[in-house]
Amino acid sequence: MQISMNGTSIGAKPGQTIFQAARDNGIFIPTLCYHDKVGAAGKCRVCVVEIEGMNGLQTSCSVEVREGMRIQTRTEKVINAQKLVVDLLLSTGTHDCIACDQNGKCELQNAAYYLGLERGSLNYGVPEKDMDESSEFVFVDRNKCISCGRCVAACNGTVVNEVLDFKYRGNKVDIAFDDDLPMGKSSCVQCGECSQICPVGAITDRNSRGKARHWEVEKVYSVCPYCGVGCKLELHVDRKANKIIRVNGVEGAPTNDGMLCVKGRYGYDFVGHEERLRNPLIKNPDGTFRDASWDEAIDLVSRKFFEIKSKHGADSIMGMCSAKATNEENYTFQKLFRQVIGTNNIDHCARL
Amino acid sequence: MTNDIAGLDKSDVALIIGSDTSEAHPVIAARLKKAARKGKLKIIVIDPKEIRMADYAEIYTCQRPGTDVAVLNGMMHLIIKNGWEDKKFIEERCEGYEALKEEVDKFTPEYVERISGIPAATLEKIAELFGKAETAALYYAMGITQHTTGIDNVKSTANLQMLCGNMGKVGGGVNPLRGQSNVQGACDMGGLPNVFTAYQKVGDAPVQEKFERFWGVSLSDKPGIPMTVAFDKAYDGEMKAFYIMGENPMISDPDLHHAEAALKKLEFLVVEDIFLTETAKLADVVLPASTYAEKSGTFTNTERRVQLLFEAVKAPGEAKHDWQIHQMLANKMGQNWNFGNAREIFEEIRKCTPSYAGMTYERLGFNGLQWPCPTEEHPGTPVLHIGKFTRGLGLMTAIPFKAPAEMPDADYPLYLTTGRILQQFHTGTMSRKSPGLNNLAGPHAMISVQDAEAIGVKNSEKVKVTTRRGSIVTTAFITKRCPKGTVYVPFHFAEAPANALTINALDPVAKIPEYKVCACKIEKV
Amino acid sequence: MISSQISTRIRELAKRYPQKESVLLPALMLAQKENKNVLSKQDIGNVADIIGVTHSKAYGVATFYTMYNVKDMTGTYHIQVDTNIPATLMGAKKILAHLERKLGIKAGQTTPDGLFTLSEVECLASCGTCPVIQVNDVYYENLTIEKTDALIDSLRKGVMPDRKTEYFWGTTCNVLLKNRGLENSTSIGVYRKNGGYKALEKARTMSPEQIALAVKDSGIKGRGGAGFPAGLKWSFLPKNHGKPVYLICNADEGEPGTYKDRQIMEYDPHLLIEGIAISASALGCKLAFIYIRGEFDWIADILDKAIDEAKAGGQLKDMDIIVHRGAGAYVCGEETALIESIEGKRGQPRIKPPFPAVQGLYGCPTIVNNVETLASVPFIIEKGADEFRKIDFKIFGISGNVNKPGCYEYPIGTSFKDLIAAAGGVKGKLKAAIVGGLSVAILKADELEDLVMDYESCARKGTALGSGGIIVINDEWSIPELALRSMEFYAHESCGKCTPCKEGSRITVKILEKILKGQGTSADLANVERLVGTIKGLTLCPVGEAFSTPIRAMVEKFRPEFEKLLTN
Secondary structure (H helix, E strand, O other), X not given: OEEEEOOEEEEOOOOOEHHHHHHHOOOOOXXXXXXXXXXXXOOOOOOEEEEOOOOOEEEOOOOEOOOOOEEEOOOHHHHHHHHHHHHHHHHHOOXXXXXXXXXXXXXXXXXXXXXXXOOOOOOOOOOOOOEEOOOOOEEEEHHHOOOOOHHHHHHHHHOOXXXXXXXXXXXXXXXXXXXXXXXXXXXXXXXXXXXXXXXXXXXXXXXXXXOOOHHHOEEEEEEOOOOOOOOEEEEEEEOOOOEEEEEEEOOOOOOOOOOOOHHHHHOOOOOOOOOOOOOOEEEOOOOOEEEOOHHHHHHHHHHHHHHHHHHHOHHHEEEEOOOOOOHHHHHHHHHHHHHHHOOOOEEOHHHO | OOOOOHHHHHOOXXXXXXXXXXXXXXXXXXXXXXXXXXXXXXXXXXXXOOOHHHHHOXXXXXXXXXXXXXXXXXXXXXXXXXXXXXXXXXXXXXXXXXXXXXXXXXXOHHHHHHHHOOOHHHHHHHHHHHHHOOOEEEEEOHHHHOOOOHHHHHHHHHHHHHHOOOOOOOOOOEEEOOOOOOHHHHHHOOOEOOEOHHHOEOOOHHHHHHHHHHHOOOOOOOOOOOHHHHHHHHHOOOOOEEEEEOOOHHHHOXXXXXXXXXXXXXXXXXXXXXXXXXXXXXXXXXXXXXXXXXXXXXXXXOOOEEEEEOOOOOOOOOOOOHHHHHHHHHHHOOOOOOOOOHHHHHHHHHHHOHHHOOOOHHHHOOOOEEOOOOOOOOOOOXXXXXXXXOOEOEEOOOOOOOOOOOOOOOOOOEEEEEEOOOOOOOOXXXXXXXXXXXXXXXXXXXEOHHHHHHHOOOOOXXXXXEOOOOEEEEEEEEOOOOOOOEEEEEOOOOOOOHHHOOOOOEOOOOOOEOOOOEEEEEEEO | OOOHHHHHHHHHHHHHOOOHHHHHHHHHHHHHHHOOOOOOHHHHHHHHHHHXXXXXXXXXXXXXXXXXXXXXXXXXXXXXXXXXXHHHHOOHHHHHHHHHHHHOOOOOOEOOOOOEEEEEEOOOOOHHHOOOEEEXXXXXXXXXXXXXXXXXXXXXXXXXXXXXXXXXXXXXXXXXXXXXXXXXOOOHHHHHHOOOOHHHHHHOOOXXXXXXXXXXXXXXXXXXXXXXXXXXXXXXXXXXXXXXXEEEEEEOOOOOOOOOHHHHHHHOHHHHHHXXXXXXXXXXXXXXXXXXXXXXXXXXXXXXXXXXXXXXXXXXXXXXXXXXXXXXXXXXXXXXXXXXXXXXXXXXXXXXXXXXXXXXXXXXXXXXXXXXXXXXXXXXXXXXXXXXXXXXXXXXXXXXXXOOOEEEEEEOOOEHHHHHHHOOOEOOOEEEEEOOOOOOOOEEHHHHOOOEOOHHHHHHOOOOOOOOEEEEEEOOOOHHHHHHHHHHHHHXXXXXXXXXXXXXXXXHHHHHHHHHOOOOOHHHHHHHHHHHHHHOOOOOOXXXXXXXXXXXXXXXXXXXXXXXXXXO
């Protein structure tokens, strides 16, 4: 269908919200609480627009498009409202971007940038709130929380771990873990869904803090190396340092739709671990290992295989391929055994 | 899985048996929990432990370890007795019904209660909820397979789903949840002793001929031996060399003392891995390989979805991709492989693997494709067996109940069962390199409140778990989720390896070890 | 500690509700009452486990509603002084100051002997009988310094005095307050003797469509405050949806200046029950709720008893009514927040659409009507829509600086002057009045001269008839002070769901505090105007409008009073 946005006719799909239609057409409407996965909450009130024929401001995250709808996203009334909301947030939290890990990806920062607000103007005191560093992998800074509710919705409605909720009311509203426990003492399983969905720097990945800013990382798709669900990963990589900085789940992926578990999201230390094998090793007669070149190692292995094969037959050699290697590598492994060594003795730990 | 992950919220009922889903497959668990909380799904959990999924279940019941056949036969008994079976489906699409019916006839709820400990009334409720459901799915993991009756258990799940007409439809299916990132792919690629890629049988003349032509050599038509048997043969001196890629049997094999002795008897052991694992330490040659983040290629997940990986970081030092190592070896041994990258290998795989034939890296794209995908026009197959089983008629099999190999007795009065926990993975090669994960979960034994009281051990105190194979000292984790008489030990930890305790008793066909049941005793240290 | 009796009670109670989570609010209150009026974290967790909800949800609910004392200790006697606008106008701050001196503690503290906890609370819907103190569950009204002393002395002796309320009231219509003065007016016998349940009998001979049509024809506007025609609201119920329909009576009377619904429920509960029974039959509803503010505990008991009587008397044939007690939250007067609260959640409003008529309680079609609206239905059915339109009776609650504050049942369209005269006239010199509950624009004395109390006339004056709660202000009061106290109320009651209300209400309080301390500048006053000017229409629910409208009017109409306080 066709709708009009800021006087320009654009295409929209039935059932879409105004926000979604605008986004699809490259029209920026700031929003803080809306996320595709948790849907419209109508909480932040920053995505408001004016619609011809409707009184007052409407939240674009919750109103569906209708054929011929005429929408304005940048009227004075809209901008004033958006500015007030963002001003209120900047004025009532500690939104210092300098060392914030969310810098460059922060939706509050984006909204403030769009509206040209450098800092809050309603300076009547900022309530000081807790930082919660009790969790192994997740860092919570309530001073940056805008109580958008995404983390609560995600914890209860997406991953259904049912740990997070809001406590208190009014401007004292805050997120709570179980019966208001420190995150690390709560029943949280640290899947990190809250961190991934947080629009600001209130919930971040602890191990990523200070490692690289968002614009310094390259994002590479991969698949989780742990269980067999096949969660799609977005690895945030610092190519220069040759390091994984952060792991996100890929939103919209058919397997995990952005979700991950504690291992998939945070268990990547092994990749850059100092104990990684860097070169082939050959065992000395005394049982210790010595470094070897590839030529030497391959030479030795092929020689020994020939030797054993000629003495005891190919079926005296067993190959174990790997449920953690790729299809391509498992293929070449079994081909090596079948085509080159000449045995069907190939198995792996599917049963273990 | 016969069905796909995205479709699991289409079921009315899901039976989870032998899967600690939220620990071992957390993201599938999340989807099931969501479907239960927000959608129409009703979950039934049957498990010796009161696993987290029980909190989301309509019905949870505790079974004794190793009684799955009896429980499933009992459900079928009640379903048939009450006429809840799908008569049309059985008639048109299955064979072997009469024999099955005759077998399950004796599995009355009372009889099943005596075997499994599940109250007759509970079994009746379960059978009713499951039997009357329009569409019901069944999920299992190693809790079904790691038994001396593993194959029997698997066949029983298939019996139940055929009986209720839950096969070949969205929201139904028999859904084994696979435990490793590419365990499905390793099987698909012919990483098994009796099949080539896509389960083309070794020894089947047309298949042999096809691969001989394809690879340009003559091939052995004698099926190989499974790994569990290979260890015995190594122990006996019959097997001379092992080449192990990215596995750590020194943690994962049953009865580790036996495994270690077997590996030490080998004439030559090559291990290709990313770390100097417990197994690699025993090797004559260790070859440094790459992690998932260092390579391109594909993984095939539990729902048969082939997905792309891309290289994100460089492997350290001179470490290579596994395929590069295989190519060097193959060429050294006289072949002339010329793979330039993973994509070229995939192109070769397509040519000899009918279920992957329609896939290309371009087509895999963002979403991947689910096999079978025979042609480049084929959209992939989210749900198997729609309209027709692969073998034609679905085979129902009468399965008698058999007890586990080792049952508790006066000397070893408790059940020992083993498995996974959320924060660690398999043999720990990857997860135990994370200080954070190690802080979250170390070695422990889950013990019931009653059994802990009986030996006077308190939470976090040391406890010794002993079986006829050996003993370990670990930390007691006392929980109401563990039933009296059962001890649960996760197997990830080299310093307290559960598999020093487990029994090397195998399923006669699948050769899978009975990790889920043996007899043990516990003592306070 | 939660005893097995209480946990059994909770489980039993849960069975009454279509969804067990609904029992969370009453269950937490039971747990609190069993534990010296304190709700510990552990007990909250225990309640959560008994019901089967998450700990964080139960904790979130327990800390949302003010009546749960989620702390280590509460005094044996929890002295709660209402200091909202009507109460302040009628001397509550003096009582509070006196109590602080007498008990030697500040509001929010507990005496060292653990006997008294003193709290300053928001409107207790006793605006005609202010100053009012709630001690634990019991209201003590019409307090003076002397009566307060006597109360404290008695409590020190361990005796809770009997509560006694003396109202001024009057009626020229004789409908809603008809039975008000009768002995035993809450009993079904007295109610029937005076012609009660005749309308229900008549309704049973009518089709649902006929009943709905009568209500629609009567044109009765919702008496809760928004003034939306009730019959029209009913007509939004979808047809053939196959789901149960719920009728909820909104008895969460909390708008400052409003204490009319209480008159009906406390003195004539069967009138309401009859209204609910008739309306339910028109709507096809089998289960109705009365959501009553938690502070009205004894009134809820009256309703429970009356419902039992009605059931025994065959008046509620194929339906049931659950009296669901709130736990202290103004915002639950908003219908979607109220629905959330019945569902056992934090009382936070939902996005509309969908409207409750389509998707309300438990996701089912739901009609929410005010007590007074539903209590008017028997008249409409018995006497007919035309007769209703002729009288259009309404209870006006008059509070503040008048001689005889109380509830007066007069036709809509009565002049402001006549109503004030009925209430004994203004005490002192009339300065201003807020005529529709606190959340409407204030009117100056000259604007009140010719004011007629009907929806249209009020709208023409830039205000609203609202709930009909008239707060009269004489010239002893400073408007900036009242503005601050009003804003404190709204900031306290903001549910915290949407940003403009959550943060905007607190900031506005902060600025007004600064101005009243004599530290404000014209920039600060401009900030107030910017806030209330922008927030109107920007919030998720009407609470944003509820505070921006009156504050804006106060600043606009009494600007010199504000400017006098500024430093520049």
